Amino acid sequence: MENNLCIAGFGGQGVMTFGKLLATAxxxxxxxxxxxxxxxxxxxxxxxxxxxxIISDREIGTPMSDILDDLVVLNQPSYDKFVxxxxxxxxxxxxxxxxxPTSDRSDIQIISVPATDIVVGMxxxxxxxxxxxxxxxxxxxxxxxxxxxxxxxxxMAGKPSxxxxxKNAFEQGIxxxxxxx
Amino acid sequence: MAKVLMKGCExxxxxxxxxxxxxFAGYPITPQNEIxxxxxxxxxxxxxxxxxxxxxxxxxxxVYGAAAGGTRAMTxxxxxxxxxxSEGISYAxxxxxxxxxxxxxxxxxGVGVIQPAQTDYLQATKxxxxxxxxxxxxxxxxxxxxxxxxxxxxxxxxxxxxPVLILSDGVVGTMMEPVELPPxxxxxxxxRIKESKKKIxxxxxxxxxRVWIKPGVWDTIMWExxxxxAEKLYESWADQAEWESFMTDDAEVIVTGYGIAGRIxxxxxxxxxxxxxxxxxxxxxxxxxxxxxxxxxxxxSKVKAILDVEMSIPALFLEDVKAAxxxxxxxxxxxxxxxxxxxxxxxxxxxxxxxxx
Numbered sequence: 001m002e003n004n005l006c007i008a009g010f011g012g013q014g015v016m017t018f019g020k021l022l023a024t025a026x027x028x029x030x031x032x033x034x035x036x037x038x039x040x041x042x043x044x045x046x047x048x049x050x051x052x053x054i055i056s057d058r059e060i061g062t063p064m065s066d067i068l069d070d071l072v073v074l075n076q077p078s079y080d081k082f083v084x085x086x087x088x089x090x091x092x093x094x095x096x097x098x099x100x101p102t103s104d105r106s107d108i109q110i111i112s113v114p115a116t117d118i119v120v121g122m123x124x125x126x127x128x129x130x131x132x133x134x135x136x137x138x139x140x141x142x143x144x145x146x147x148x149x150x151x152x153x154x155x156m157a158g159k160p161s162x163x164x165x166x167k168n169a170f171e172q173g174i175x176x177x178x179x180x181x
Numbered sequence: 182m183a184k185v186l187m188k189g190c191e192x193x194x195x196x197x198x199x200x201x202x203x204x205f206a207g208y209p210i211t212p213q214n215e216i217x218x219x220x221x222x223x224x225x226x227x228x229x230x231x232x233x234x235x236x237x238x239x240x241x242x243x244v245y246g247a248a249a250g251g252t253r254a255m256t257x258x259x260x261x262x263x264x265x266x267s268e269g270i271s272y273a274x275x276x277x278x279x280x281x282x283x284x285x286x287x288x289x290x291g292v293g294v295i296q297p298a299q300t301d302y303l304q305a306t307k308x309x310x311x312x313x314x315x316x317x318x319x320x321x322x323x324x325x326x327x328x329x330x331x332x333x334x335x336x337x338x339x340x341x342x343x344p345v346l347i348l349s350d351g352v353v354g355t356m357m358e359p360v361e362l363p364p365x366x367x368x369x370x371x372x373r374i375k376e377s378k379k380k381i382x383x384x385x386x387x388x389x390x391r392v393w394i395k396p397g398v399w400d401t402i403m404w405e406x407x408x409x410x411a412e413k414l415y416e417s418w419a420d421q422a423e424w425e426s427f428m429t430d431d432a433e434v435i436v437t438g439y440g441i442a443g444r445i446x447x448x449x450x451x452x453x454x455x456x457x458x459x460x461x462x463x464x465x466x467x468x469x470x471x472x473x474x475x476x477x478x479x480x481x482s483k484v485k486a487i488l489d490v491e492m493s494i495p496a497l498f499l500e501d502v503k504a505a506x507x508x509x510x511x512x513x514x515x516x517x518x519x520x521x522x523x524x525x526x527x528x529x530x531x532x533x534x535x536x537x538x
Binding site: 020 | 184185186211212295296351352355356357358359444445446447448449451522524525526527
């Protein structure tokens with residue numbers, strides 16, 4: 001088993017936190033190997049940010065694969081840049097509030113979620129990444145959701161007032177992800 | 182011990198702290214900023230010192246000073262910053278000062294690009310400064326290797342009284358992986374290490390028993406003898422090269438690369454083996470001393486070609502591979518540069534072509 005995931009969006013949408021939380025959960029709670037490789041170009045606010053996450057039961061060779069199994073896109077430029085890298089049968093998780101799928105690819109699974117609209121409805125756009133992480137985990141079940149929640153809680157240790165908001169976003173994401181199967 | 186998820190640069194810094202490094206000076210440059218950043222937080226916790234110097238030249242010379250005083254000391258930078266530090270590194274080699282430094286390589290020459298590359302190979306292995314000195318150079322392919330090599334580097338530096346280089350790249354430096362950290366050296370152990378260097382360090386001697394730290398002298402014969410001593414040291418490393426050989430016994434194609442390129446090559450070899458191709462890997466872990474022996478163990482009667490993979494255009498690592506292979510089989514190359522990674526899939530397709538020759 002080797003799963004190649006790319007998470008991409010605007011700087012500030014929480015792409016790196018999404019990747020790090022997932023990588024931490026894999027490291028702390030499973031026997032899988034994992035690599036997290038962030039883009040670190042001369043990015044600026046409003047520019048794109050992306051990271052690659054490989055989860056494998058063998059030694060990991062390349063931390064940034066040319067061919068993706070899974071792709072999470074939170075904005076249009078990321079969709080345009082990465083959609084062609086998804087393998088046939090690959091899974092695309094798309095923030096449909098602000099991304100219009102323009103590609104004619106019919107050979108991939110598309111999990112389309114109006115994520116920005118939903119989290120704005122929750123009252124805080126900053127939980128977009130936690131919500132999408134929930135969607136991704138709910139759909140793929142790549143690691144148990146409890147282990148991800150544990151990593152989120154550890155990350156939020158200094159900000160107890162935000163736990164409820166994040167829990168709500170994560171659980172709604174999980175549910176939406178499961179319902180799209 | 183449980184594994185923790187750590188970024189390469191931070192893991193290198195933590196490994197250094199655990200090895201007893203108590204002085205770090207550096208100057209910011211991408212993609213190694215997390216090394217000084219980590220030290221700035223960690224050094225005060227262990228009673229060490231962190232200094233952000235006013236320049237690369239200043240910071241390398243601060244390390245020269247700290248190491249001359251018997252403290253385990255380190256600096257780090259990325260390609261153009263390493264060039265600036267080369268003056269201090271050459272002085273440390275001349276004065277036989279044990280220091281460790283890390284180059285998290287970006288794409289060159291010049292200021293180049295900040296993305297990962299392996300374009301400093303010749304600088305690292307042949308001439309990291311003026312004067313014809315040598316250093317042990319370690320090339321990690323994983324965050325775990327970066328940790329293990331950094332930890333060990335301080336022992337080698339003290340043993341040799343010579344600088345040691347960790348030649349990393351932007352991938353190993355910035356990626357996060359689970360690592361097992363080595364044990365923390367106690368304050369007592371660190372004190373003992375310092376004490377053991379008393380005869381070669383400026384750590385307080387009675388008048389008449391002074392130690393001189395000299396990066397040069399006026400006496401030509403004395404300096405020639407110092408050169409000869411250093412030569413003996415460098416020659417003593419010849420059989421201490423380290424490498425990984427993987428599935429080379431029956432191989433018709435052997436892929437060779439170091440650092441991140443060598444790691445990606447290993448996974449290409451695994452995929453190609455899965456497709457029934459007889460292919461193997463040689464990945465040097467020390468690039469100085471170079472593991473010539475690994476290439477002597479190849480059965481050249483079976484090998485159709487060697488594929489050199491590196492993130493440098495023009496090819497640099499190739500020069501050592503050629504010297505090791507001695508025209509016993511053709512050598513093909515797969516090169517990327519400019520901050521672009523070598524592709525596993527492209528390697529597999531090139532292996533196929535070479536195997537069908």
